[in-house]
Amino acid sequence: MTFSQLRLEGVARSFGTANALSGLDLTIARGEFVALLGPSGCGKSTALNCLAGLLPLTGGSIWLDGARIDGQPPEQRGFGMVFQNYALFPHMSVRANVGFGLKMRKVGRAEARRRVDDALRLVQLSDHATKFPAQLSGGQQQRVAIARAVVLEPPVVLMDEPLSNLDAKLRLEMRMEIRRLHQTLGLTTVYVTHDQEEALSLADRLVVLREGTVQQIGTPEEVYAQPVNSYVASFMGYRNLLDLTVTATAGTSATVEGEGVRLTGTNRGSVTEGPAKVAIRPEDFVIGDGAANALEVTVEIVEYHGRELSVSARLASGVPVYFRTDKRLAPGDLAKISVPAERVLVFAP
Incomplete structure (x- = not known):
């Protein structure tokens, strides 16, 4: 699916009387890498879950070009998602895990095999296609989760703290891998993290959140050198x-x-x-x-x-x-x- 921009207009989410997210206005251009940055409880994962359709909004709207999508269920939005805990099926091989979404969408067998092969090659796991998740390292499991997201050729990929379970060396390697995939595939990526260094090195723009409210939106250079408060x-x-x-x-x-x-x-x-x-x-x-x-x-x-x-x-x-x-x-x-x-x-x- 091609599109020009993804827009969040006044997006809000509350739980009872607690506002987890208040009036988020953000326009993301196709091909952009945007990081939502802040400490635990700032509303960044809430924003991502609202985008994915996993949480209904309590205010505002989400648009993909001229189409309003906040009323659509997650499967109709067609976004790829990479979770913090990988969420792999332990009883399925790497190939079956990566191809699961295509199977659910009833993509033809030959086309599905081609796309899975391409995705495994991109994340450098072709030699591990027949293994099961338990036979893989943490970094390899994370690459399976990324391949599963990109194999759907989604308009937007959403990543929720995908590197937080990895050790320091692997985090650095996977950071470069994510940026490489983003550039190679021309992805539009929304990435949640609490790690400033991760956000600065990966993103084209940062959105700094505090208690559900945007504090600053800008390039890494702007936010690093010219903080607004x-x-x-x-x-x-x-x-x-x-x-x-x-x-x-x-x-x-x-x-x-x-x-x-x-x-x-x-x-x-x-x-x-x-x-x-x-x-x-x-x-x-x-x-x-x-x-x-x-x-x-x-x-x-x-x-x-x-x-x-x-x-x-x-x-x-x-x-x-x-x-x-x-x-x-x-x-x-x-x-x-x-x-x-x-x-x-x-x-x-």
């Missing part, structure tokens, strides 16, 4: 969140003070004066007495991460500060660190 900043790796006070502003620049600290930063929250939340990434600090935004900290904990160290330190006021460095430091060391003004983001509290 302190929540998105915190979730996207701005581990240093300092409660300070804006004492002066000039254009997009803001001066913040408090806790024995005085910093110049970029005003992201249109704060003119008063309390503010200041966000700084650990990797944006530089060891050394910089000309601006210099801080003196006492090192408390040092974690080895190969080429660099992850350091937990404290200001004289007791406020924790986190930074990364390739310099050798030890607990108890005094260190001078600085950060460029453009890397200091000032938000409304």
Whole structure:
């Protein structure tokens, strides 16, 4: 099925008085990879299940071009779905698992065999076609689940945290595999994850959710470098969140003070004066007495991460500060660190 865009207009889902998803507006272009990102309970899986037809909406509508589809059952939407738990039939071979959907749709035997062969070749499992799920590794089982989804040649593939059960090395390999399949097949993919690194590396656009409400929609670069509020900043790796006070502003620049600290930063929250939340990434600090935004900290904990160290330190006021460095430091060391003004983001509290 060809289409131009998938639209969610004011999509909402509540359970009793609890709103799991509130007014989600999102347009997904054909061939796009969109990741729904957020912590547990933010509404990302609810949104995916509403898209799949597994949950009825309590508000809004879903459109595939000019056709409204939110009233259709899952099998009529024709979307492919990859679950977190793979959901393979243990008594069926790999080939039978992959071809099950085609059998249900009464696709001809020769056509079904051709499509299953193509799907197995794509996920590099042709040599395992006669095995059963229990004879496969976790990564192989996940590839079977992906092949089962793409063999239907669906307009949209929905993936719900498909890599969360795999170890770190396999997750990295499967991430590349999913991106390769997306590009090779020209898929339209909606992908749910709580892993920022996964979302940044896979998606064309991110949708950051919090308590059922969209916080920001943008490219990975936009969401990573230009978070719209302190929540998105915190979730996207701005581990240093300092409660300070804006004492002066000039254009997009803001001066913040408090806790024995005085910093110049970029005003992201249109704060003119008063309390503010200041966000700084650990990797944006530089060891050394910089000309601006210099801080003196006492090192408390040092974690080895190969080429660099992850350091937990404290200001004289007791406020924790986190930074990364390739310099050798030890607990108890005094260190001078600085950060460029453009890397200091000032938000409304």
